[in-house]
Amino acid sequence: MKLEQRTAVVTGGARGIGLAIVKGYLREGACVAIADIDIDAAEQAVVEIRAEVDEAPVMAVRLDVADADSRQAMISAVEARFGGIDILVNNAAVFDMAPILEVSETSYDRQFGINVKGTFFTLQAVAAHMVARGQGGKIINMASQAGRRGEPLVSMYCASKAAVISLTQSCGLDLIKQGINVNGIAPGVVDTPMWDEVDALFARYEGRPPGEKKRLVGEAVPYGRMGRPEDHVGAAVFLASADSDYVVAQTLNVDGGNWMS
Numbered sequence: 001m002k003l004e005q006r007t008a009v010v011t012g013g014a015r016g017i018g019l020a021i022v023k024g025y026l027r028e029g030a031c032v033a034i035a036d037i038d039i040d041a042a043e044q045a046v047v048e049i050r051a052e053v054d055e056a057p058v059m060a061v062r063l064d065v066a067d068a069d070s071r072q073a074m075i076s077a078v079e080a081r082f083g084g085i086d087i088l089v090n091n092a093a094v095f096d097m098a099p100i101l102e103v104s105e106t107s108y109d110r111q112f113g114i115n116v117k118g119t120f121f122t123l124q125a126v127a128a129h130m131v132a133r134g135q136g137g138k139i140i141n142m143a144s145q146a147g148r149r150g151e152p153l154v155s156m157y158c159a160s161k162a163a164v165i166s167l168t169q170s171c172g173l174d175l176i177k178q179g180i181n182v183n184g185i186a187p188g189v190v191d192t193p194m195w196d197e198v199d200a201l202f203a204r205y206e207g208r209p210p211g212e213k214k215r216l217v218g219e220a221v222p223y224g225r226m227g228r229p230e231d232h233v234g235a236a237v238f239l240a241s242a243d244s245d246y247v248v249a250q251t252l253n254v255d256g257g258n259w260m261s
């Protein structure tokens with residue numbers, strides 16, 4: 001077990017990639033907090049995990065990554081339950097889809113407010129907690145292949161994820177001096193509830209039948225299929241464990257070789 005005696009917080013951990021990482025970290029011996037704005041889904045995930053492993057050291061805590069009071073309350077709740085935070089998976093994000101001429105300021109503010117501001121200030125708050133504890137830490141920011149290139153219809157999501165890759169570089173180089181190791185993961189196309197929303201929006205904007213875009217992007221991945229949430233667990237365990245101590249400020253592609261048709 002690579003994460004024994006460690007406590008991890010997974011933001012947006014109630015479903016999708018985050019939930020797969022929660023389960024993977026529990027298998028590696030960590031205590032895990034599912035920190036999600038959807039507290040009902042987070043609590044339901046805890047119930048389902050406990051149905052499989054009775055004494056699983058997992059908790060649900062409400063977190064809006066974009067809200068300062070919520071971030072501090074989350075840290076206090078995890079500290080009270082597990083003693084402190086060693087690992088943060090900064091995974092929560094949202095996306096909108098619109099042609100450039102229809103992107104609204106509301107949509108811009110929502111995506112940058114959660115994906116960039118939320119990611120940065122959650123990192124900052126947890127890093128401050130880690131520095132105060134004096135035991136170092138590991139932070140993993142969830143980026144995207146969308147942050148490595150532009151894409152039609154999702155310009156603001158792409159820009160927000162490019163910012164996450166940039167933040168990972170800057171924060172990684174800065175915080176390693178205080179024993180906090182910041183890296184990132186850049187998935188490609190992953191079969192989660194988020195991609196169900198993507199497919200529905202492609203159906204609307206490109207006049208495609210439901211499910212067609214999802215099928216096409218899956219076929220275009222060199223590996224031969226879309227990613228699954230579980231495909232990201234190995235990288236997330238590696239970046240949270242001592243195995244990655246000398247890996248600093250990197251964003252690792254976990255994308256089957258490609259991402260979009």
Ligand code: NAD
Pocket residue numbers: 011012013014015016017018035036037038041063064065066091092093094114118142143144145146186187188189190191192193194195
């Ligand atoms: P998802 O939409 O299935 O799950 C996201 C979770 O984040 C949900 O549980 C949601 O309640 C939570 N959340 C949303 N806003 C929040 C907030 N303000 N505070 C706290 N929690 C909040 O997403 P997913 O597909 O599992 O994606 C997870 C991460 O991976 C995201 O950062 C996403 O951008 C990234 N990613 C996803 C894909 C993909 O194809 N699905 C590809 C590349 C990168």
